[in-house]
Amino acid sequence: MIKKPIVAANWKMYKTPQEGVFFISELNNLLLDKEKPSIIFCPPFTSLFHMNEMISDLDISLGAQNVYFEKDGAFTGEISMSMLKSCGVQYVIVGHSERRHIFNESNKDTNKKLHTVLENDIVPILCVGEKLEDRESGNTRMILMEQLKDGLVGINKDMIDRMIIAYEPVWAIGTGVNALPSQVEESHAMIWEILLELYDNNIKNNIPILYGGSVKPDNSEELIRTKGVDGFLIGGASLNLDMFSKIIEIVHNKFMR
Ligand code: PGA
Numbered sequence: 001m002i003k004k005p006i007v008a009a010n011w012k013m014y015k016t017p018q019e020g021v022f023f024i025s026e027l028n029n030l031l032l033d034k035e036k037p038s039i040i041f042c043p044p045f046t047s048l049f050h051m052n053e054m055i056s057d058l059d060i061s062l063g064a065q066n067v068y069f070e071k072d073g074a075f076t077g078e079i080s081m082s083m084l085k086s087c088g089v090q091y092v093i094v095g096h097s098e099r100r101h102i103f104n105e106s107n108k109d110t111n112k113k114l115h116t117v118l119e120n121d122i123v124p125i126l127c128v129g130e131k132l133e134d135r136e137s138g139n140t141r142m143i144l145m146e147q148l149k150d151g152l153v154g155i156n157k158d159m160i161d162r163m164i165i166a167y168e169p170v171w172a173i174g175t176g177v178n179a180l181p182s183q184v185e186e187s188h189a190m191i192w193e194i195l196l197e198l199y200d201n202n203i204k205n206n207i208p209i210l211y212g213g214s215v216k217p218d219n220s221e222e223l224i225r226t227k228g229v230d231g232f233l234i235g236g237a238s239l240n241l242d243m244f245s246k247i248i249e250i251v252h253n254k255f256m257r
Helices: 017-031 045-055 081-086 097-101 107-119 132-136 140-151 181-198 217-224 241-256
Strands: 006-010 038-042 060-064 089-094 123-128 164-167 209-212 231-234
Touching (some): 017 241, 089 107, 107 140, 132 140, 164 181, 181 217, 217 231, 217 241
Parallel strands (some): 164 209, 209 231
């Protein structure tokens, strides 16, 4: 089965609602009538409502950067799945390295969030990836195994089939140093092997695995050609119209030709 490539933008804590709406309309002008990969925007929560009103006629989906696992309640500063859904969210990033390392989210928290997202029929984008010291000490596989095994507790085969995974080595995020295609290929293969191991070889080969970490127009061509890469999760370059639209075209060309 050919998986439609995915280009997801993680805007982190950038762009006001007005800037978000402007970006989408400009991007739409640039890509009008062109065939595109699946494009997912994950803006800050404050932009979701207005961006959703804009994208209804466009071939673009919305994702959130985070969610809280409780349904509702006294959780100051958190956001629920039903709030996100009412803003048109179809995807939620779970376990991003900035959540893990700045906000101390554990694999257990990630797991609870994954359950909440899936129970709401929304697609989680589960991020996994090793730190530089893990890579240098030869522990990449162990870290990926830990994040997947503990993150996927109670997630059955049907549920995993509805997920997206993003391999994002922490040392490549926002640093301008992307992982080499050989490292990406190896890590994506490891993720796939781990999934097969965890699910007794019993999962379909249609779980998209994205790469994220300093993806830019000038490295996206070789990265998208890398075996096992089904698309990108992009931070910095997704904030720039010119760079982001170039990456979209590069991804499209690779898969459609
Ligand atoms: P970057 O971020 O493209 O700026 O490295 C990727 C991410 O954090 O998802």
